[in-house]
Amino acid sequence: MRTQGSMKIKEETAEEPVGADKAGNCRRPVIDPVIELTPGSTARPLxxxxxxxxxxxxxxxxxxxxxxxxxxxxxxxxxxxxxxxxxxxxxxxxxxxxxxxxxxxxxxxxxxxxxxxxxxxxxxxxxxxxxxxxxxxxxxxxxxxxxxxxxxxxxxxxxxxxxxxxxxxxxxxxxxxxxxxxxxxxxxxxxxxxxxxxxxxxxxxxxxxxxxAGPLLGIFSRLGSxxxxxxxxxxxxxxxxxxxxxxxxxxxxxxxxxxxxxxxxxxxxxxxxxRRPGREIEEIGKREPDIWEVLFLLGATGLALGAFYWTESDMYTLYRDFLGNAFIDLGYGSLIGQSGPWWVMVNYPWAGETFNWLDFISIATFMLGTMVAVMGALLILLISSALIPKEKLEYWKRAASAGYAYAPVALVSLVLGLGIMLFEPLGSFGKLLPAALFAAGAIWSVYLAVKIQGPRPGVLPNMLGIGLVAWLWYSVLF
Incomplete structure (x- = not known):
């Protein structure tokens, strides 16, 4: 039976480069801090x-x-x-x-x-x-x-x-x-x-x-040129x-x-x-696909949707009313009507906006519930898609590889959601440009799904998942 210490040593060894000790420190010098090409260099210039x-x-x-x-x-x-x-x-x-x-x-x-x-x-x-x-x-x-x-x-x-x-x-x-x-x-x-x-x-x-934000940027960087x-x-x-x-x-x-x-x-x-944008994902089978990255991508998509939906959707209002009535029936009506400090929830009476504990509970649980629901639905589709393999890969490696197809539509939707104020001054063009970018992201995801899995029946569940993500984002952005 391995001890916790030996497990730690094994994990550190697996990811440490040559030139580093067990604490993760550089045994310098490994390379000079600045290396410049010189006239006498024998390296072939790129x-x-x-x-x-x-x-x-x-x-x-x-x-x-x-x-x-x-x-x-x-x-x-x-x-x-x-x-x-x-x-x-x-x-x-x-x-x-x-x-x-x-x-x-x-x-x-x-x-x-x-x-x-x-x-x-x-x-x-x-x-x-x-x-x-x-x-x-x-x-x-x-x-x-x-x-x-x-x-x-x-x-x-x-x-x-x-x-x-x-x-x-x-x-x-x-x-x-x-x-x-x-x-x-x-x-x-x-x-x-x-x-x-x-x-x-x-x-x-x-x-x-x-x-x-690091893992999300890491996933999207696989799209990079x-x-x-x-x-x-x-x-x-x-x-x-x-x-x-x-x-x-x-x-x-x-x-x-x-x-x-x-x-x-x-x-x-x-x-x-x-390289061609998206090429690393097209070759993801030999580019260290990681199921944890895919789980992060699916979960982050669901949580981001929850963050947008609670401010825009009637579903949240109905959910909040349901929770409020439930707490009142349980005898907690006076408690949930109280507010908390500004560093826990919005509490700015002079700005005309104050949350109470009902808002706190309903917003948090609505976001987490949306994350679980979206992530669960996409995982079911992703697992179904991976059941019909294109290559002789381990099952979770197939599932991870297929999951990277969601990256473009998730990236474009997130950028549009965060940067919507950039398009507001553009008038009608400010509505056309986001729609075009959104469509491009969805089409790119479909293209990557086919490149990863091929034009086979196994790609269909993944297509449904991409369509679901696109529809959910479209509903809240447009």
Whole structure:
């Protein structure tokens, strides 16, 4: 019988690259922090656009820290400063009120562009622009350097983090109130800093194991037109900040494109490669399909739908009334009519909006119930789709591979839902463009389903699932 300690050692060994110790720390030097092409280099230059982009990023790799610091300062300013300014009046706009301006930048630009960027650049946003990732790595250089505990390595933990942050954000009004944004977004910044300070050195334990958005960005990055891949043979040994074994790397989901494993002076190095968008998912059978990623994608889709439906659908109103009557019948009418503190639920009487405990319970359970219902329906269809195999793969690997077809329609729907304020000033064109993007995402998902499973009967349940997701999002977005 294995002890818990031996299990931890085995897990750490499986994901550690050569050049790292058991605590997840780099035995430096592995590669120089900045490697530049020299006239005497024997490496064959990579032709075309990818070579130019790679050369630019590698030659400026030592300056990434300045970009990290700038983005961290900007993000903290957007989250913290608006708290000290007046709440917007009814006739205020983003040009006359700082809270509205910060809200537009964070929710209308920052997050939609973050998700959309992965289609073009992979997770370069995480490696170059993300303030939380930069902060956790900065703190890890000065921290306690403790090994990552076994509980943090549980693959379901990022999904639990996503569920908690998403539900909390809806309950406290994170998109509408500056104090709530400071609580949720500033709180995750603090957690990222603490995680980096406590665990490992020169790594990003937060990004790999705790970030609520990381796995979703990782799944969508498989759609990306850029990726760091092996250049034939085995990849160069490098201490990856997200704990990827660079010598066996075939997937993009955990790669943040930090360029540390790219060494233009070596023939066996990993290289930046441009590819057709979605190609990695088309080849997902040999690109490390992960059932946990698919479960995250399905669950996140259901939870996001719940977050939109409770504000737009009559179903929520009926559900809330049902719960209210049930609590009154049980004798809890006075309790559920009371309100809680602002950091637990919306409580801004001066703004004309206050939640009570009935709102708290009904919103949270409605979102979680929607997540379970959507996730359960999609899982049934996905399992049915995987029963008729195209290839001789393990069953769960077939199911995982088929599940990645949901990525495009989920990505486009999420971006449209978060960035809807971008289209409002465009008039009739602002309605046509989102509809066109939405249709493109749904068609792309259908295309990927056929590419993954082939034009066989087994793809039909997956098609139904894609249609269900598209219909649910269409109903709430349009």
């Amino acid at each position: 032709a075309g656009l990818s070579g130019k982009v790679e050369g630019f990023l590698v030659s400026h790799r030592a300056r990434f820290g300045y970009v990290h610091a700038f983005m961290a300062v900007v993000f903290l300013a957007l989250v913290a400063i608006p708290v000290f300014f007046p709440f917007p009046a009814d006739d205020d706009t983003a040009l006359t009120n700082l809270q509205l301006l910060a809200r537009f930048i964070v929710w209308g630009l920052w997050f939609p562009l973050m998700f959309l960027s992965v289609v073009l650049f992979g997770r370069l946003w995480c490696g170059l622009l993300c303030p939380q990732g930069a902060l956790t790595e900065f703190m890890s250089k000065r921290g306690l350097n403790r090994p990552i505990p076994g509980w943090m390595r549980w693959k379901g933990l990022p999904f639990a983090s996503f569920v908690f942050i998403t539900v909390l954000g809806q309950l406290v009004g994170v998109r509408d109130y500056s104090l709530a944004a400071l609580e949720v977004l500033g709180g995750t910044m603090l957690l990222a800093a603490l995680t980096g300070f406590i665990y490992t050195k020169d790594r990003r334990a937060w990004c790999r194991h705790l970030c609520p 850029a990726g760091i891949d092996k250049n034939g043979g085995t990849g160069t040994s490098a201490a990856c900040p997200t704990f990827i074994n660079t010598q066996t790397k075939t997937a993009s989901s955990n790669c943040i494109a930090c360029m540390r494993c790219v060494n233009p002076a070596s023939e066996s190095t990993l290289r930046l490669k441009l």
